Amino acid sequence: xxxxxxxxxxxxxxxxxxxxxxxxxxxxxxxxxxxxxxxxxxxxxxxxxxxxxxxxxxxxxxxxxxxxxxxxxxxxxxxxxxxxxxxxxxxxxxxxxxxxxxxxxxxxxxxxxxxxxxxxxxxxxxxxxxxxxxxxxxxxxxxxxxxxxxxxxxxxxxxxxxxxxxxxxxxxxxxxxxxxxxxxxxxxxxxxxxxxxxxxxxxxxxxxx
Amino acid sequence: xxxxxxxxxxxxxxxxxxxxxxxxxxxxxxxxxxxxxxxxxxxxxxxxxxxxxxxxxxxxxxxxxxxxxxxxxxxxxxxxxxxxxxxxxxxxxxxxxxxxxxxxxxxxxxxxxxxxxxxxxxxxxxxxxxxxxxxxxxxxxxxxxxxxxxxxxxxxxxxxxxxxxxxxxxxxxxxxxxxxxxxxxxxxxxxxxxxxxxxxxxxxxxxxx
Amino acid sequence: xxxxxxxxxxxxxxxxxxxxxxxxxxxxxxxxxxxxxxxxxxxxxxxxxxxxxxxxxxxxxxxxxxxxxxxxxxxxxxxxxxxxxxxxxxxxxxxxxxxxxxxxxxxxxxxxxxxxxxxxxxxxxxxxxxxxxxxxxxxxxxxxxxxxxxxxxxxxxxxxxxxxxxxxxxxxxxxxxxxxxxxxxxxxxxxxxxxxxxxxxxxxxxxxx
Amino acid sequence: xxxxxxxxxxxxxxxxxxxxxxxxxxxxxxxxxxxxxxxxxxxxxxxxxxxxxxxxxxxxxxxxxxxxxxxxxxxxxxxxxxxxxxxxxxxxxxxxxxxxxxxxxxxxxxxxxxxxxxxxxxxxxxxxxxxxxxxxxxxxxxxxxxxxxxxxxxxxxxxxxxxxxxxxxxxxxxxxxxxxxxxxxxxxxxxxxxxxxxxxxxxxxxxxx
DNA sequence: CATTAATCGAGACGGTACGTCCTGTCTTGCA
DNA sequence: TGCAAGACAGGACGTACCGTCTCGATTAATG
Numbered sequence: 001x002x003x004x005x006x007x008x009x010x011x012x013x014x015x016x017x018x019x020x021x022x023x024x025x026x027x028x029x030x031x032x033x034x035x036x037x038x039x040x041x042x043x044x045x046x047x048x049x050x051x052x053x054x055x056x057x058x059x060x061x062x063x064x065x066x067x068x069x070x071x072x073x074x075x076x077x078x079x080x081x082x083x084x085x086x087x088x089x090x091x092x093x094x095x096x097x098x099x100x101x102x103x104x105x106x107x108x109x110x111x112x113x114x115x116x117x118x119x120x121x122x123x124x125x126x127x128x129x130x131x132x133x134x135x136x137x138x139x140x141x142x143x144x145x146x147x148x149x150x151x152x153x154x155x156x157x158x159x160x161x162x163x164x165x166x167x168x169x170x171x172x173x174x175x176x177x178x179x180x181x182x183x184x185x186x187x188x189x190x191x192x193x194x195x196x197x198x199x200x201x202x203x204x205x206x207x208x209x
Numbered sequence: 210x211x212x213x214x215x216x217x218x219x220x221x222x223x224x225x226x227x228x229x230x231x232x233x234x235x236x237x238x239x240x241x242x243x244x245x246x247x248x249x250x251x252x253x254x255x256x257x258x259x260x261x262x263x264x265x266x267x268x269x270x271x272x273x274x275x276x277x278x279x280x281x282x283x284x285x286x287x288x289x290x291x292x293x294x295x296x297x298x299x300x301x302x303x304x305x306x307x308x309x310x311x312x313x314x315x316x317x318x319x320x321x322x323x324x325x326x327x328x329x330x331x332x333x334x335x336x337x338x339x340x341x342x343x344x345x346x347x348x349x350x351x352x353x354x355x356x357x358x359x360x361x362x363x364x365x366x367x368x369x370x371x372x373x374x375x376x377x378x379x380x381x382x383x384x385x386x387x388x389x390x391x392x393x394x395x396x397x398x399x400x401x402x403x404x405x406x407x408x409x410x411x412x413x414x415x416x417x418x
Numbered sequence: 419x420x421x422x423x424x425x426x427x428x429x430x431x432x433x434x435x436x437x438x439x440x441x442x443x444x445x446x447x448x449x450x451x452x453x454x455x456x457x458x459x460x461x462x463x464x465x466x467x468x469x470x471x472x473x474x475x476x477x478x479x480x481x482x483x484x485x486x487x488x489x490x491x492x493x494x495x496x497x498x499x500x501x502x503x504x505x506x507x508x509x510x511x512x513x514x515x516x517x518x519x520x521x522x523x524x525x526x527x528x529x530x531x532x533x534x535x536x537x538x539x540x541x542x543x544x545x546x547x548x549x550x551x552x553x554x555x556x557x558x559x560x561x562x563x564x565x566x567x568x569x570x571x572x573x574x575x576x577x578x579x580x581x582x583x584x585x586x587x588x589x590x591x592x593x594x595x596x597x598x599x600x601x602x603x604x605x606x607x608x609x610x611x612x613x614x615x616x617x618x619x620x621x622x623x624x625x626x627x
Numbered sequence: 628x629x630x631x632x633x634x635x636x637x638x639x640x641x642x643x644x645x646x647x648x649x650x651x652x653x654x655x656x657x658x659x660x661x662x663x664x665x666x667x668x669x670x671x672x673x674x675x676x677x678x679x680x681x682x683x684x685x686x687x688x689x690x691x692x693x694x695x696x697x698x699x700x701x702x703x704x705x706x707x708x709x710x711x712x713x714x715x716x717x718x719x720x721x722x723x724x725x726x727x728x729x730x731x732x733x734x735x736x737x738x739x740x741x742x743x744x745x746x747x748x749x750x751x752x753x754x755x756x757x758x759x760x761x762x763x764x765x766x767x768x769x770x771x772x773x774x775x776x777x778x779x780x781x782x783x784x785x786x787x788x789x790x791x792x793x794x795x796x797x798x799x800x801x802x803x804x805x806x807x808x809x810x811x812x813x814x815x816x817x818x819x820x821x822x823x824x825x826x827x828x829x830x831x832x833x834x835x836x
Numbered sequence: 837c838a839t840t841a842a843t844c845g846a847g848a849c850g851g852t853a854c855g856t857c858c859t860g861t862c863t864t865g866c867a
Numbered sequence: 868t869g870c871a872a873g874a875c876a877g878g879a880c881g882t883a884c885c886g887t888c889t890c891g892a893t894t895a896a897t898g
Contacts, residue, residue: 011842011895034324039884048845053886104323110379111320114313115243124382153392159383160373160396167372170319170379173333174368183365187400194399220864220874248853257876262855429869452742457858466871471860522741528797529738532731533661542800574810577801581794582787588737588797591751592786601780605787605818612817638848638890666879675850680881 012055019045020052024066029101033063033108060112060119064126067105071127072096076134082142083189089135090165090181097169098176107170132158148192161188221264228254229261233275238310242272242317269321269328276314277336281305285343291351292398298344299374299390306378307385316379341367357401370397430473437463438470442484447519451481451526478530478537482544485523489545490514494552500560501607507553508583508599515587516594525588550576566610579606639682646672647679651693656728660690660735687739687746694732695754699723703761709769710816716762717792717808724796725803734797759785775819788815 023044027036038059042049056062074092077085097103113120135158142148164184168176232253236245247268251258265271283301286294306312322329344367351357373393377385441462445454456477460467474480492510495503515521531538553576560566582602586594650671654663665686669676683689701719704712724730740747762785769775791811795803 011844013844013894016844032324037884038886042845046845048843048847049886050846050888051844054843107323111323114316114320114379115241120380124380128380128382155383156389156392157396159376160369160393163372163374163376164369165372166376166379167368170323170375171333171337172329173337174364180365183362184369186403187366187369187397189400190403191396191398191400194395194403220872222875225875246853247855251876255876257874257878258855259857259877260875263874431870434870450742455858456860460871464871466869466873467860468862468872469870472869525741529741532734532738532797533659538798542798546798546800571810573801574807575814577794578787578791578811578814581790581792583790584794584797585786585790588741588793589751589755590747591755592782598783601783602787604821605784605815607818608821609814609816609818612813612821638846640849640889643849664879665881669850673850675848675852676881677851677883678849681848 013051016045016047016051017055020047020062021066021069023047024062025070025101028063028066028105028108033105033112036063038062057118058116060109060116061122063105063112064109064119064122067109068127070101070105072102073131076138078138078141082138082145082147083185085138086161086185086189087182089138090161090185091178093162093165094176094178094181097165103169103176110166110170132162148189152192157188157192160191161185164188222260225254225256225260226264229256229271230275230278232256233271234279237272237275237314237317242314242321245272247271266327267325269318269325270331272314272321273318273328273331273336276318279310279314280336281311282340285347287347287350289354291347291356292394294347295370295394295398296391298347299370299394300387302371302374303385303387303390306374312378312385319375319379341371357398361401366397366401369400370394373397431469434463434465434469435473438465438480439484439487441465442480443488443519446481446484446523446526451523451530454481456480475536476534478527478534479540481523481530482527482537482540485527486545488519488523490520491549494556496556496559500556500565501603503556504579504603504607505600507556508579508603509596511580511583512594512596512599515583521587521594528584528588550580566607570610575606575610578609579603582606640678643672643674643678644682647674647689648693648696650674651689652697655690655693655732655735660732660739663690665689684745685743687736687743688749690732690739691736691746691749691754694736697728697732698754699729700758703765705765705768709765709774710812712765713788713812713816714809716765717788717812718805720789720792721803721805721808724792730796730803737793737797759789775816779819784815784819787818788812791815 020041023041024036027040027044036059038049038052041047041059041062042052052062056065074089074096077088079085097106109119109123113123132155136154139148139152139154139157143150143152143154161184164187165176165181168174168180174180229250232250233245236249236253245268247258247261250256250268250271251261261271265274283298283305286297288294306315318328318332322332341364345363348357348361348363348366352359352361352363370393373396374385374390377383377389383389438459441459442454445458445462454477456467456470459465459477459480460470470480474483492507492514495506497503515524527537527541531541550573554572557566557570557572557575561568561570561572579602582605583594583599586592586598592598647668650668651663654667654671663686665676665679668674668686668689669679679689683692701716701723704715706712724733736746736750740750759782763781766775766779766781766784770777770779770781788811791814792803792808795801795807801807
């Protein structure tokens with residue numbers, strides 16, 4: 001723990017790093033993720049291929065890095081009305097998902113994650129989890145205010161909510177719009193409130209006469 | 210009134226077709242979708258590459274075809290209790306999704322669908338939609354029995370339900386098990402019943418005091 | 419040798435045969451021999467591939483057949499002056515060789531003959547030898563008239579003569595024209611007359627001072 | 628006055644180059660030119676196909692390059708007797724042409740030259756012309772010594788001479804042996820000496836009485 | 837302030853797979 | 868039976884990228 005000055009660490013060229021990320025994004029936009037190649041990124045960035053391989057393990061990793069530069073942080077509002085807030089938030093997410101500079105990239109990265117566990121982990125840990133924390137916080141707040149039952153598995157609730165949006169992002173079998181965002185918010189929060197009824201026998205949902 | 214001879218249609222070799230689909234499945238199982246190549250399928254099936262290219266537009270299409278041969282039809286029970294039935298059904302889906310001969314393939318195909326619109330369409334039309342029709346029917350029945358509100362968009366409901374499962378299939382950030390299946394069924398059906406409250410002002414979910 | 423009426427032999431379609439030969443020639447002209455394929459000939463002729471394979475052993479054989487339909491017979495004049503006659507004859511050959519509908523085909527066939535012995539044999543026996551017989555006759559006549567020595571190997575003389583022309587046909591390192599035809603005739607016939615000098619010691623050609 | 632370092636020029640791998648040429652030759656020997664493929668050369672040489680395509684335009688070009696490594700330089704003797712020298716030289720050429728490691732390759736390359744102009748040019752410029760220069764020199768010397776007429780077109784003379792040998796190399800309609808070599812030398816040189824007679828009217832060759 | 841070692845651009849290398857083209861054989865109705 | 872049509876197994880084509888590997892040419896901290 002003596003001389004530990006840090007500069008020793010890296011002579012990495014920031015210029016090249018940025019050029020690579022820019023090129024990766026541009027190529028994704030222009031040709032679609034599948035058609036992007038390391039070779040093309042290198043050529044476009046005016047960089048040797050080695051420079052990419054030196055710092056990233058795979059194409060997915062590069063694109064993931066590049067992707068974070070366009071990935072907006074959607075604010076989670078707190079008006080006191082948790083349903084309204086979720087509607088607002090999910091509408092924001094939908095807006096992001098339908099942005100041509102974002103949605104397709106996220107889809108492609110989830111696709112890539114099917115084969116490349118490194119991409120999956122990075123996507124989850126670096127991107128998804130941090131962003132969801134804020135939403136979980138908002139829901140936790142609602143719990144504290146007794147607007148939601150206390151014993152809810154908030155992570156799972158988030159997954160249902162996001163899963164619904166991902167479904168339309170990935171499979172495109174329906175419009176990914178504000179109405180859908182509202183619908184999801186209502187169904188899921190509605191379901192949360194209906195949830196604790198462990199005794200379901202007389203609930204209208206459960207038993208045909 | 211002769212038996213309508215239509216033999217002209219296709220000189221396609223059924224033997225080759227089956228050999229190709231078998232080879233595709235086997236390779237997927239052994240090496241994972243990403244490592245499967247048309248070349249390998251052809252070699253394994255003892256078939257010329259051209260024979261594959263003649264009848265399928267892409268690797269995804271071949272695997273999708275092969276995939277349908279292992280894709281079990283999950284029965285949608287009707288006990289009168291729609292929530293119980295959905296729990297049962299979703300548990301079946303979860304079981305399928307966690308089958309090593311199925312889940313990863315489906316994930317990979319959804320991944321492929323991100324780049325290959327043909328795969329996306331085929332996946333939706335040939336695989337997903339037909340299977341969901343039965344579930345939609347069951348929900349429609351519940352509507353008729355007034356267990357679910359009548360004005361629900363059942364397609365969207367299904368998407369929320371399946372989206373929740375897909376989320377864990379694709380991102381693996383939580384266990385894809387019976388408990389999750391039940392949780393999803395309860396949240397979503399619960400949400401459906403809570404839904405019609407277009408006037409949300411006094412609903413416990415919506416407004417902090 | 420009894421019932422020997424011929425029709426039993428072949429139900430071969432003359433229409434197809436001609437269509438194939440025409441197509442072969444046309445394709446040679448348009449794309450060059452190397453780019454001609456059996457597939458293309460069949461398509462162009464509106465004929466099944468099998469029909470070609472049934473009647474010819476190889477592409478070379480088809481083209482050779484087609485080739486004979488454009489291969490003119492060069493007349494061998496007999497004016498009494500063998501040198502003049504050879505000049506005339508070789509000029510005719512040169513004219514044929516430089517015909518775009520002939521020279522390149524002959525070159526290609528000789529090229530093909532390097533790999534395909536059947537083509538070589540057919541080319542020699544069916545095409546070259548018959549045509550050379552007339553020239554050999556003319557030279558034999560000259561021998562009888564003592565214009566050429568009697569013990570000459572006329573076949574070899576012809577080969578020298580034609581070899582000279584083939585050289586320019588195949589390698590194109592000089593103009594294949596009348597002047598060259600005359601030059602060759604003079605050199606070769608001149609050499610024939612100078613030939614018999616088995617005693618070469620005092621001949622100007624042989625011994626430097 | 629430093630030793631002009633020009634190292635920048637080429638990072639081409641000499642090892643690969645040689646491996647490719649060796650493989651090409653070996654395959655020609657073993658299977659014949661027509662059956663050699665770039666794929667096989669690459670495999671045999673332990674080289675990527677791209678490495679071949681990077682440096683040679685066609686199979687013909689590779690084989691031509693390889694071919695030059697076995698193409699012996701036939702010495703052109705100068706004993707003072709030009710006819711004897713040509714007999715000797717042509718006998719050497721015949722010996723080379725009948726060498727199984729040479730003759731068939733040359734034949735095949737001339738065949739290839741019919742379709743591939745690059746091969747034709749390279750064959751002429753890189754192989755044939757340089758070798759013929761020495762023969763032309765020898766003939767020029769004979770002219771200076773008045774053993775041959777001064778106004779002869781030596782290039783054309785060479786073509787007649789070589790054409791005669793090529794004829795038998797390519798069409799194999801007679802033995803390619805010493806006797807033929809001598810015959811060709813005598814005919815052609817004899818014809819050269821007889822040549823200058825521009826007035827041919829009284830020449831024994833020309834006019835039947 | 838010069839030295840020196842990591843990093844850079846460039847791009848050749850051994851490979852793998854691509855999707856296409858053609859080969860020669862086979863099969864299926866039509867004439 | 869011969870034919871047009873064209874599917875079939877197979878093999879080579881020439882191209883595109885992969886990830887690794889030299890090459891000098893920077894370049895920045897250290898010695």
